[in-house]
Amino acid sequence: MTTIAIQFGIKEALTQLGIREVNEGTSTGKSSFSSGAILESYSPVDGQLIAKVKKTSAADYEKVMQAATEAFQSFRLIPAPQRGEIVRQFGEKLRKNKEALGKLVSYEMGKSLQEGYGEVQEMIDICDFAVGLSRQLHGLTMHSERPNHRMYEQYHSLGVVGIISAFNFPVAVWAWNTALALVCGDVCVWKPSEKTPLCGIACQNILAQVLQENKLPEGISCLINGDYKLGELLTKDSRIPLISATGSTRMGKIVAQTVAARLGKSLLELGGNNAIIVTPDADIKMTIIGAVFGAVGTAGQRCTSTRRLIIHESIYDKIKESLVAAYQQLRIGNPLDEKNHVGPLIDIDAVEKYGKALEKGISEGTKILVDGAVLSGAGYESGCYVQPAIVEADNSFEIVQQETFAPILYLLKYSGTVENAIAIQNNVAQGLSSAIMTNNLREAELFLSVTGSDCGIANVNIGTSGAEIGGAFGGEKETGGGRESGSDAWKVYMRRQTNTINYGSSLPLAQGIKFDL
Numbered sequence: 094m095t096t097i098a099i100q101f102g103i104k105e106a107l108t109q110l111g112i113r114e115v116n117e118g119t120s121t122g123k124s125s126f127s128s129g130a131i132l133e134s135y136s137p138v139d140g141q142l143i144a145k146v147k148k149t150s151a152a153d154y155e156k157v158m159q160a161a162t163e164a165f166q167s168f169r170l171i172p173a174p175q176r177g178e179i180v181r182q183f184g185e186k187l188r189k190n191k192e193a194l195g196k197l198v199s200y201e202m203g204k205s206l207q208e209g210y211g212e213v214q215e216m217i218d219i220c221d222f223a224v225g226l227s228r229q230l231h232g233l234t235m236h237s238e239r240p241n242h243r244m245y246e247q248y249h250s251l252g253v254v255g256i257i258s259a260f261n262f263p264v265a266v267w268a269w270n271t272a273l274a275l276v277c278g279d280v281c282v283w284k285p286s287e288k289t290p291l292c293g294i295a296c297q298n299i300l301a302q303v304l305q306e307n308k309l310p311e312g313i314s315c316l317i318n319g320d321y322k323l324g325e326l327l328t329k330d331s332r333i334p335l336i337s338a339t340g341s342t343r344m345g346k347i348v349a350q351t352v353a354a355r356l357g358k359s360l361l362e363l364g365g366n367n368a369i370i371v372t373p374d375a376d377i378k379m380t381i382i383g384a385v386f387g388a389v390g391t392a393g394q395r396c397t398s399t400r401r402l403i404i405h406e407s408i409y410d411k412i413k414e415s416l417v418a419a420y421q422q423l424r425i426g427n428p429l430d431e432k433n434h435v436g437p438l439i440d441i442d443a444v445e446k447y448g449k450a451l452e453k454g455i456s457e458g459t460k461i462l463v464d465g466a467v468l469s470g471a472g473y474e475s476g477c478y479v480q481p482a483i484v485e486a487d488n489s490f491e492i493v494q495q496e497t498f499a500p501i502l503y504l505l506k507y508s509g510t511v512e513n514a515i516a517i518q519n520n521v522a523q524g525l526s527s528a529i530m531t532n533n534l535r536e537a538e539l540f541l542s543v544t545g546s547d548c549g550i551a552n553v554n555i556g557t558s559g560a561e562i563g564g565a566f567g568g569e570k571e572t573g574g575g576r577e578s579g580s581d582a583w584k585v586y587m588r589r590q591t592n593t594i595n596y597g598s599s600l601p602l603a604q605g606i607k608f609d610l
């Protein structure tokens with residue numbers, strides 16, 4: 094164990110979470126098995142090998158699918174509120190493991206310890222939400238057009254849900270899906286990101302304990318580990334009615350087509366290109382806090398990270414100067430140390446993409462205000478720490494149109510009315526999160542109106558980054574159109590059935606059709 098890992102109690106956290114030097118990467122609950130090759134998990138915090146995970150082979154995948162499909166047969170028969178009780182117990186176990194799991198998230202993924210704990214808190218929150226939901230999976234009743242008929246709709250369990258997740262929310266995204274899927278009576282097969290396999294094993298161990306304590310079939314929650322090829326097994330598998338996939342738009346386009354080819358359902362949570370509009374009526378202090386946290390939090394590796402600031406020309410220079418001054422205060426370093434604001438990028442590949450994006454920007458005519466750099470020397474040995482950059486640009490630049498998963502903030506200027514800013518904000522392919530900073534009611538309401546933001550999330554006087562679990566989360570356009578977490582997002586995990594019952598003694602047909610025999 095390295096100095097950082099020892100100093101911050103990572104070894105104890107790994108032991109508590111059941112992580113060993115070499116871990117089985119395939120699990121159907123209490124049975125862990127694997128015969129595949131090895132996946133190594135290195136920490137971007139200090140570049141050290143944390144542990145190894147055996148990849149899931151095609152043969153093991155078959156065993157998992159068998160366990161999951163069998164488990165579904167009985168799990169769907171358990172009343173929903175009793176399934177809610179299982180999720181309640183899972184939430185309790187998460188509370189007990191919050192510190193250990195939060196530390197692992199921070200060490201394996203590189204986000205700040207506070208954000209690591211925050212991610213586990215989101216898991217706990219969605220469990221609480223799902224417990225209440227387990228008594229509210231209700232449909233509607235309708236009035237039939239025929240006499241002595243009753244019509245209503247109900248929701249039934251769907252089956253096996255395949256969950257494919259990204260590295261940047263290595264535990265919460267799985268929990269958003271799993272907590273809802275379980276109360277809906279579904280069973281889950283999860284393929285975490287190949288960049289954060291240990292977080293997957295830790296989560297699986299926690300939920301498996303709950304299933305075991307309740308003597309439930311282990312196939313209710315299954316884990317498989319590997320790269321995109323394993324993801325493809327899920328997307329092509331017609332035994333899986335729903336694929337919930339979180340990741341890049343590039344991945345989502347492939348997944349969507351593969352699942353659609355077999356007429357399965359997909360829930361897609363893909364890339365964003367999120368902007369904050371700053372109008373002349375904005376509160377400057379709130380704007381700077383929202384913009385800086387949005388741009389550099391999680392080192393710019395949130396799907397909701399602020400990538401573009403669209404600032405009115407009358408306050409442009411003031412905002413620019415305040416931002417540059419704020420960036421000078423940023424402390425970049427070990428994310429487990431709470432005094433640091435910015436941790437590392439996930440790996441060297443991400444660092445290269447960050448460098449290339451800055452270079453491409455310059456070739457297109459961007460002007461650097463706070464220069465990017467890869468940090469080296471003591472504390473930066475992993476090679477994954479970069480300086481957050483601020484760049485003046487135009488929305489039409491190719492690089493501004495793309496999502497670069499790194500802390501690069503583009504400043505864009507607008508003139509005239511807020512409609513011009515909204516047009517710039519909407520003029521990208523992605524549609525996840527958006528925000529306006531203004532104390533002007535007209536501007537705020539216009540931003541939220543049908544001609545306003547075209548994103549799945551539109552905030553007023555809050556940044557773009559982060560969201561509460563109570564609302565449905567997701568985005569439009571190339572963000573994929575999926576919604577998960579709160580509100581009525583549960584409906585995608587169930588199949589809807591419309592029922593009409595005739596309690597009369599004749600058989601009138603709908604639409605007044607006569608068929609006399």
Ligand code: NAD
Binds near residue numbers: 257259261321397525
């Ligand atoms: P990624 O697309 O590289 O990988 C995501 C997951 O998809 C991984 O588990 C990967 O193995 C799998 N995968 C890749 N290709 C696949 C294929 N052809 N078939 C099946 N599975 C495949 O993304 P990443 O680098 O891990 O994460 C960053 C991206 O995720 C960013 O674009 C970010 O915006 C997005 N993201 C979106 C949300 C959201 O809710 N909208 C949340 C988190 C991350």
